[in-house]
Amino acid sequence: MLQTVSKLISARVARLLVWGLTLVPLTAFALGVRAADFQDLASILNLLGRLTGVLGLAFLLLSAALSARVPGFDQPFGGLTRLWRTHHALGAAALIMLMAHPLLLAFSAQAHGEGLAFATLFPALTDLATWSGWLALVLMMIFLAPTFSFFGNPDYERWKRVHQLSVAAIIVGLLHTALFSRTMPYWSDVIVWTLLAGMALGAVLWRFVFSRRVGRLPYTVHEVRRPANNVVELTLEPRRRPLKYQAGNFVYMTPFDHDLDNGHGEEHPYTLSSSPLEPSLRMAIKDLGNASRALQSIKPGARVTVEGPYGRFFIDPDRVGSPELWISGGIGVTPFLARMRHLAALETGGDIRFIYCVQDEARALYLLELQALAGRIPGCKLVPHYFYREGPLSQTFLRENCGDIDQREAYICGPQPLNRLVQAHLRALNVPRRAIHTEEFELL
Ligand SMILES: Cc1cc2nc3c(=O)[nH]c(=O)nc-3n(C[C@H](O)[C@H](O)[C@H](O)COP(=O)(O)OP(=O)(O)OC[C@H]3O[C@@H](n4cnc5c(N)ncnc54)[C@H](O)[C@@H]3O)c2cc1C
Structure with missing residues (x-):
């Protein structure tokens, strides 16, 4: 129980901490705000335009910092999959902010004529400050588009290569900010962007240089x-x-x-x-x-x-504290196989109901070994579910084979449709959300 709470709290706190880091540039930005920034609609739009620029860059740098993939660093976030969800959300937030940024500035300039609005968006080619901003935004759109599946499911290796454009986008985005740099009081500008850029650069260096040598x-x-x-x-x-x-x-x-x-x-x-x-x-x-x-x-x-x-799938892989329900499908059996091999090696047991979803006997991967292991682990009951014979896993099947289902920590690993179906069943059977743990074999 204590471990579940600590797992939940630390994952939540870790995510809050990351989002909270955006308060640093936000505070520095607030220090530069004047009464004149609120004098009319055009000034307010200009203020919002600058604010979205600052937040967008901060989200982008933090998102890059989270991509480091340092072993162990994912633990407070509840595993790498969850850490990458935060990385993903920050990237999406950055894109939205940075798309709004030039539009808000142009709307603000429109108060002084359409010509100025147009010139704000598309100035002379020598205006490196503005064009570097556009370049950063275009690079971002290119490297983020496949992530949001605009063009269907991308080839993973190609997606990874395109994603490397993020490094160029960050460098050009920082150049754009340095060339303008009008929003925050001078030193806070330098300190804030150096801090966040240092974190992002450190992550990229770890990922592409050091992790290959020492990781x-x-x-x-x-x-x-x-x-x-x-x-x-x-x-x-x-x-x-x-x-x-x-x-x-x-x-x-x-x-x-x-x-x-x-x-x-x-x-x-x-x-x-x-x-x-x-x-x-x-x-x-x-x-x-x-x-x-x-x-x-x-x-x-x-x-x-x-x-x-x-990864951090099981709360405590070495022992079974509170009663557990395991549900696996296909190759998603691997974390459960590891845990059963481990519990058998430790000669320990617990209260485990393991519902093993397979299509038929012929495709029941590791079934004989799992049955033998279940026999060696006191309190472990393995129940195969055969799709071809029994149809999709139902709430009735779950209730019949696990009467106290709402009292258990539930672990699910299988293909996405099975994961989703089981989560819906568990919620309908009053299993609290915090007691449902999933591992997904898709990281995009
Ligand atoms: C946490 C986790 C644990 C996994 N454990 C196992 C396991 O025990 N046994 C097993 O057989 N498979 C496992 N997988 C899935 C395995 O990583 C993919 O099947 C493999 O990467 C496919 O690569 P590919 O080039 O053969 O296929 P591709 O044709 O490139 O891709 C097939 C699918 O795998 C995904 N994929 C490809 N490369 C990666 C990658 N580097 N990271 C994340 N997803 C990727 C793609 O998005 C696509 O949906 C796991 C995945 C994750 C995320």
Whole structure:
């Protein structure tokens, strides 16, 4: 209970802290506001135009600072997926503010004639200050558009390359601000933007320079098992120090193997399916796209790197405090497999109902091992749900197999439609929102 509260509070506090950091430029901005800024509509629009510029840049810099992906840094946010939701929200807020910024300034200038409004938006080509602002905004639109799925689901690797334009957008945006720099009292301008730009730059440097050198641990593929036609389980041996992690964590794994048809040098997130007590790492990889399909043919001896651990799915992976309900679908079984392997290795138990959603017996990944593990973990009951025979998972099925459902911490990991369906069922069955924990295998 205490841990749930601390998990919730710290995730909320961490997010509030990030949003609260925008109060720093806001306060500095407020110090520069004069009575004349409110004298008529044009002055107010001008004030709002400058304010949206300041907030937009602050949101953009904070969003960049959150993209660092330093192992452990995601913990107070409740895991990397949640941290990236904050990053995403800040990016969206930045775009809205920065689109409103030139429009508000132009509306303000319109009070002095349409010519001035037009010149505010499109001045002489030599006006570097204004044109650098436009360039930053256009760059932002280009690198953010795929994120908002304007053009359908993007190819992940192309999306990542386009997203790197954010570095250019930030530099040009800072140049634009430095060239204008009229809004805040002089020193606060310098201090505020240096602080936020330093955080953003530090994050980018970590992500693209240091994390590759010090953040990635070298491993060798020791064994390749095939639990199903389209799934491989890799066992990885450390070449240097082993990774420390908890059951339910995931890592970014990068294969360095020219024999692969695809994905050489490409990092992808995979949940560790081993118990942290095992000397090697294990991960089960389903063929879901080009790189994961190529990994189906990886051979023992191949070199990979592992970066992490990330994520915070289970409240306390080492023990079962309050009663738990687990619901998994497809490859979403991996965090539960890790936890069961871990609880069995620890020789501990609890009160667990595990509803394992599969299409039919033939596609029930790891079913035999899960049944054997459930037999070794006191208080763990595994209930398979067969879609082809029983239809979509229903509230009746949940109630029949878990009478005290509203008394349990619920953990869900599966395809998005299943995640959504189960969350709706749980809410209808009076499970409090704070007791529902989900892991999504989609980070965009
Ligand atoms: C936290 C987390 C844990 C995961 N654990 C597992 C696991 O245990 N086993 C497993 O088989 N799969 C897991 N996945 C999914 C796995 O990362 C994707 O299947 C893999 O990245 C697909 O890459 P691809 O090039 O083969 O496919 P693509 O064709 O590039 O993409 C297929 C899908 O995967 C998504 N994807 C691709 N690359 C990434 C990336 N780097 N980060 C986030 N999403 C991406 C795309 O948005 C797309 O929806 C996990 C994903 C996340 C976010």
